Amino acid sequence: MDADDSSSSALETFANVDDDNNQTNHRQIISASDQLDIEAYISLYSGRTRISRLLFIADHCGGNNTMQLEALRLAFDEIKKGEDTFLMREIVKKINGRLGSGYALDEAWCDAIEKKAELKKEKLDSELNSYRTNLIKESIRMGYNDFGDFYYAHGQLGEAFKNYIRTRDYCTTSKHAIHMSLNAILVSIEMGQYPHISTHVSKAEAVLDPLDTITAAKLRCAAGLSNLFSRKYKFAARKFIETSPELGSQYNEVISSQDVAMYGGLCALATFDRTELKNKVIDNTVFRNFLELVPEVRELINDFYSSRYALCLEYLGNLKSNLLLDIHLHPHVESLYDQIRQKALIQYTHPFVSVDLNMMANAFKTTVAGLQKELESLITDNQIQARIDSHNKVLYARHDDLRNATFQRALENGRDFDRDLQSMFLRSCLLKYECSKSRIRRL
Amino acid sequence: MDPLEPLIAQIQGLSSSSADIARLHTILKHSDETLRSDSSRLYPILQLIDPSIHSLGFLYLLDAFSAASVSNQQQAEEAVPIIARFINACSVEQIRLAPEKFVSVCKRLKDLVTLLEAPIRGVAPMFTALRKLQVSAEHLTPLHAEFLMLCLLAKCYKTGLSILDDDVFEVDHPRDLYLYCYYGGMICIGQKRFQKALDLLHNVVTAPMTMMNAIVIEAYKKYILVSLIRHGQFSTSLPKYASPLAQRNLKLFCQNPCIELAQTYNNGKVAEVEAFVNANAGRFEADNNLGLAKQVVSSMYKRNIQRLTQTYLTLSLEDIANTVHLNSAKEAEMHVLQMIQDGEIYATINQKDGMVRFLEDPEQYKTCEMIEHIDSSIQRIMALSKKLTATDEQISCDQLYLSKVGRERQRYDFDDYDVPTRFNI
Numbered sequence: 001m002d003a004d005d006s007s008s009s010a011l012e013t014f015a016n017v018d019d020d021n022n023q024t025n026h027r028q029i030i031s032a033s034d035q036l037d038i039e040a041y042i043s044l045y046s047g048r049t050r051i052s053r054l055l056f057i058a059d060h061c062g063g064n065n066t067m068q069l070e071a072l073r074l075a076f077d078e079i080k081k082g083e084d085t086f087l088m089r090e091i092v093k094k095i096n097g098r099l100g101s102g103y104a105l106d107e108a109w110c111d112a113i114e115k116k117a118e119l120k121k122e123k124l125d126s127e128l129n130s131y132r133t134n135l136i137k138e139s140i141r142m143g144y145n146d147f148g149d150f151y152y153a154h155g156q157l158g159e160a161f162k163n164y165i166r167t168r169d170y171c172t173t174s175k176h177a178i179h180m181s182l183n184a185i186l187v188s189i190e191m192g193q194y195p196h197i198s199t200h201v202s203k204a205e206a207v208l209d210p211l212d213t214i215t216a217a218k219l220r221c222a223a224g225l226s227n228l229f230s231r232k233y234k235f236a237a238r239k240f241i242e243t244s245p246e247l248g249s250q251y252n253e254v255i256s257s258q259d260v261a262m263y264g265g266l267c268a269l270a271t272f273d274r275t276e277l278k279n280k281v282i283d284n285t286v287f288r289n290f291l292e293l294v295p296e297v298r299e300l301i302n303d304f305y306s307s308r309y310a311l312c313l314e315y316l317g318n319l320k321s322n323l324l325l326d327i328h329l330h331p332h333v334e335s336l337y338d339q340i341r342q343k344a345l346i347q348y349t350h351p352f353v354s355v356d357l358n359m360m361a362n363a364f365k366t367t368v369a370g371l372q373k374e375l376e377s378l379i380t381d382n383q384i385q386a387r388i389d390s391h392n393k394v395l396y397a398r399h400d401d402l403r404n405a406t407f408q409r410a411l412e413n414g415r416d417f418d419r420d421l422q423s424m425f426l427r428s429c430l431l432k433y434e435c436s437k438s439r440i441r442r443l
Numbered sequence: 444m445d446p447l448e449p450l451i452a453q454i455q456g457l458s459s460s461s462a463d464i465a466r467l468h469t470i471l472k473h474s475d476e477t478l479r480s481d482s483s484r485l486y487p488i489l490q491l492i493d494p495s496i497h498s499l500g501f502l503y504l505l506d507a508f509s510a511a512s513v514s515n516q517q518q519a520e521e522a523v524p525i526i527a528r529f530i531n532a533c534s535v536e537q538i539r540l541a542p543e544k545f546v547s548v549c550k551r552l553k554d555l556v557t558l559l560e561a562p563i564r565g566v567a568p569m570f571t572a573l574r575k576l577q578v579s580a581e582h583l584t585p586l587h588a589e590f591l592m593l594c595l596l597a598k599c600y601k602t603g604l605s606i607l608d609d610d611v612f613e614v615d616h617p618r619d620l621y622l623y624c625y626y627g628g629m630i631c632i633g634q635k636r637f638q639k640a641l642d643l644l645h646n647v648v649t650a651p652m653t654m655m656n657a658i659v660i661e662a663y664k665k666y667i668l669v670s671l672i673r674h675g676q677f678s679t680s681l682p683k684y685a686s687p688l689a690q691r692n693l694k695l696f697c698q699n700p701c702i703e704l705a706q707t708y709n710n711g712k713v714a715e716v717e718a719f720v721n722a723n724a725g726r727f728e729a730d731n732n733l734g735l736a737k738q739v740v741s742s743m744y745k746r747n748i749q750r751l752t753q754t755y756l757t758l759s760l761e762d763i764a765n766t767v768h769l770n771s772a773k774e775a776e777m778h779v780l781q782m783i784q785d786g787e788i789y790a791t792i793n794q795k796d797g798m799v800r801f802l803e804d805p806e807q808y809k810t811c812e813m814i815e816h817i818d819s820s821i822q823r824i825m826a827l828s829k830k831l832t833a834t835d836e837q838i839s840c841d842q843l844y845l846s847k848v849g850r851e852r853q854r855y856d857f858d859d860y861d862v863p864t865r866f867n868i
Contacts, residue, residue: 379754391757391798407808407817414820421827422610423646427684428834429614430651435843 036322038070047253048152049327051078051087052190056327058094069098076103083117084155085110117154124150141170148183161187161196174207178215185222189254197226217247221255225328228263233336234271240264241280245289255328261290263329265297269304270339274347277305309344310365316340342383345374349384349395357393368393447481450474451488454500461536464499468540471503478507486521494529498537505529506544509551519555526552527568535575545576546585553589562596569593573606581612588622595629603630607639612830621647621658628665632735637673644669648693649685655692661730663693667701668735672742677705700726704736713743713768744769744778745787752788752801760797772797 038057042050054075061067072095079087092105128143144167151160164183171177181204188196201223205211211219224239241264247257268281281287282305291298296315303312316337323333348363349355361371375395378384386397453470457463478485485508494501509522526548538545549572556565573586587606594603607627614620624643631640647662670677679702681690694702700723707719720727720736727733747767751758760772760779769775779799782788789802806813838844 376754380750387756387801388754388758389756390759390762391796396756404804404806404808411817411820414824417824418820418827419642421831423642423649425612425830425834426614426620426646427649427651428838429612430617430620433614433617434651434653435847 036067036325038067038074042074044249044256044258045252048082048155048190049253051075051082051084053327054078055091055094056330057325060325060330069095073099073103080109083113083153085113086155117150120150137170137172141167141172141176144170145179145183148187152187157187157191161191161193174209177207178204178211182215182218186254189222189225192229194226194229197222197229201226213244213246214250217244218251218254220244221247221251221260224260224263225255228267228328228332231332231335233267233332233339237264237267237271238280241268241284241287243287243290245286257290258293259326259328261287261294262297262323262326265291265294265301266323266329266336266340269301270336270343274305277301304340304344307348309348310363313341313344313364341374342378345378346383349375349386349397352395353397355395357388357395360395447477447484447488450477451492451500454492454497454504464537464540467499471500475503475507478503479510481507489525493532495532495534498529498533499540501529502533502538502541502544502548506548509548509555516559519558523552523555523559523564526555527564530568530572530575533575538575539578542576545572549586550589553593556593557596562593563599565593566590566597566599566602570602570606579613580609583611583614583619583623585616585619587611588619588626591623591626591630595626595633598633600630600633603627604634604636607631607643617650617652618658621650621656621662625658625662625665628662628669632665632669637669641666641669641673648689649682650689651686652688653686655688659689660693664701664730664732665735667705668732668739671705671708671739672735675742675746676709679705700736701730701732704739708739708743713740713747716740716743745782748775748778748782749788752790755801757798757800760792760799763799 036057038054042054045053054071058068058071058075061071072091076091076095076099079091088110089105092103095103097104124143124146128140128147131139131143144163148160148163148167151157151163161184164180164187167180168177171180181200184200185197185204188194188200201219204215204219220239220243224236224243227233227236227239240260243260243264245257247260249256264287265281268277272280281291281301288298291301296319300312300315300319303309303315320333320337323329329336345364348360357368357371357375361368364371366374372388372390375384375386375388379386379388385399386395388395450470453467457467457470485504489501489504489508492501492504505526509526530549530552549569552565552568552572556562569586569590573584573590576584576586590606591603594600603626607630611620611623624647628640628643628647631637631643644662644666647659648666650659652659667677679694681693700719704716704719704723707716717740720740723736724733727736744767748763751763751766760775763779764770764772764775767775767778769778776792779788779790779792783790783792789804791800791802792798793800808817
């Protein structure tokens with residue numbers, strides 16, 4: 001017991017020393033990112049995802065008015081560059097004149113865009129028809145692809161998806177097939193059609209020619225996202241971790257390298273066990289390139305691994321508000337956080353025979369009563385094998401007596417068997433009765 | 444001339460050898476009509492015949508006598524001792540020749556004692572009758588249900604338990620089994636042997652049947668409640684061996700508070716469950732299930748306390764009261780005390796500082812009694828599994844079964860070709 005206590009207190013002091021060193025240089029990063037710099041954030045992305053991310057921020061930033069207006073302003077500028085009149089009307093409604101006359105609905109612009117779109121559509125249509133009469137495969141593919149691009153630019157995602165899919169019959173090389181799949185994935189991510197993502201990822205991965213690294217990395221990201229959406233965090237973590245750092249900003253119409261680090265890091269933290277965390281994340285030279293981009297995540301993973309839970313949880317707490325503004329991570333933040341916290345608690349208690357709750361509460365920066373509640377739910381779920389002495393505030397590890405448990409189980413099984421047989425005999429009696437009765441009736 | 448006189452003479456004459464008795468039996472069958480028409484004059488005759496020697500004749504006379512002439516309390520007062528005397532004295536071989544008559548006389552005894560509002564007077568004779576009619580302890584007679592019902596009415600649950608411990612394997616009529624299990628379940632509930640009750644009710648609910656009947660529906664309601672008390676959970680899906688009819692219809696027929704209670708229970712909020720039971724007290728009362736429903740509520744408290752023993756080594760009474768939503772520490776103490784007394788948890792209460800210390804199950808599986816218990820369990824299961832093999836062989840040699848199975852698969856499946864030829868029958 002003594003040894004335990006001293007070792008845990010040694011750990012504490014060690015943690016505290018470290019605390020002071022780290023706190024100073026990290027504090028700055030955290031306070032810098034405390035209020036999300038939208039402009040810097042959005043510059044990481046390109047294409048339509050900028051608009052949807054900005055709109056997401058505007059919808060979810062809570063009561064923060066300046067932030068909302070900033071997001072809306074940037075989104076407005078972004079939309080103006082594109083050709084989506086529907087989004088334009090939407091955002092003007094959202095801005096509601098709060099940004100001055102420069103951000104009102106420009107009817108002339110809309111009309112012009114719509115007219116141009118009409119013309120372009122006709123042109124594409126006639127082109128496609130002529131290709132089809134001539135039966136030139138490549139041209140037909142291009143025609144459908146152009147149609148897909150056209151609809152995508154105008155925000156008709158369903159139509160765009162259909163047209164991209166149509167190109168499949170006219171794909172002649174594996175490059176075309178991959179192109180088709182990537183387009184389909186892009187649209188499905190924006191539409192939120194998660195099941196499509198994984199089917200297209202596997203389709204693209206099934207092509208015969210070896211993929212170039214960047215395409216492979218893109219597909220990994222897409223697969224990771226689809227697993228994230230379907231709440232399979234462990235698979236998501238694996239996919240993100242396998243992503244090659246050559247991705248750079250190549251896929252920023254969907255995801256930035258920072259996102260890969262963040263999603264991968266958090267999912268890994270929530271689902272991997274200690275050895276996996278060490279081998280696949282911390283010692284992973286490839287993934288380290290990503291983690292360097294988001295030092296907070298790197299630090300918190302290291303803190304977690306070296307059992308500085310308070311620090312780790314503090315980082316998480318600081319990151320939370322920003323993560324909640326992320327379009328893909330938003331719905332998963334709470335459950336990931338819960339899982340990470342639970343894992344931290346389990347890991348903390350694991351090596352000890354007895355743990356002083358006061359000390360543990362300190363390490364997790366929480367109250368003893370709160371900690372007791374958390375531990376209680378973990379014990380009830382059988383995640384921690386221990387019992388709480390709430391009088392002396394000590395947690396004692398509990399080792400099941402295998403011998404007794406075996407006896408218990410054997411007797412229990414015997415009883416079940418006995419019972420099942422009895423009722424089976426009775427049922428067979430009744431069946432026999434029914435059977436002979438029906439025979440008598442027939443005779 | 445009086446037609447009864449030669450009959451009585453025959454009864455008295457033909458009671459010595461088995462051949463005589465067989466002849467008497469045919470004569471009695473023919474004269475059943477006459478007996479019934481003259482039932483009013485049978486009472487003095489019954490005093491003349493010795494039931495232990497002339498059991499068969501006495502049985503026929505008694506049946507005719509009790510069938511017609513008993514309608515008011517005074518007559519019932521006369522009839523009950525006669526029947527009771529007969530049941531005690533009659534010879535086993537003779538009554539087994541006419542089991543239907545015997546059963547009908549016994550049922551009448553039950554009717555009479557219920558009419559007299561003294562069901563306890565029927566319990567002992569009925570038990571004797573049951574044992575006499577029974578070929579073996581594994582045989583379920585129609586009297587089982589009657590006996591259990593009398594026990595229930597007379598509140599002699601312990602007496603009822605004595606026959607529930609027999610294993611039943613042979614059943615004459617499904618209705619007997621349904622009623623036996625249903626009443627048996629109720630008796631076990633009365634004795635708080637919930638596991639046994641659950642098993643019995645389970646037999647009713649999952650019994651193969653071709654028509655819905657009221658017994659099954661009532662049993663299902665009790666089954667839900669007992670299952671909540673015993674296991675703290677209830678799933679509406681029945682095992683797959685239950686008849687499709689029951690699987691489809693039971694839930695529809697039981698549009699009653701029980702299923703709703705089970706759903707409320709699954710939410711895990713004591714207050715909700717309690718409120719629900721109070722709000723629907725009338726509906727439970729109508730089904731005669733109010734007492735059980737109340738036990739469901741108290742079992743929920745117990746279950747919550749039991750769960751605490753898994754988590755805590757020591758816990759103050761105050762905290763227990765808070766976690767399981769009891770009003771005061773005093774109330775929590777009463778609950779814990781009761782549970783310690785019933786052997787449901789192992790704990791000590793320290794009244795000075797209001798702490799409860801939960802202990803481990805002291806059973807170490809080392810005592811001689813435990814070893815004996817385990818040994819007897821093993822023996823029993825071995826016997827059962829032998830019986831199972833025997834039954835299996837018997838069924839696979841059964842003509843009826845084989846013809847049915849043969850009809851259902853006349854064409855050979857592809858799988859059949861894989862069977863080596865020597866295994867083909």
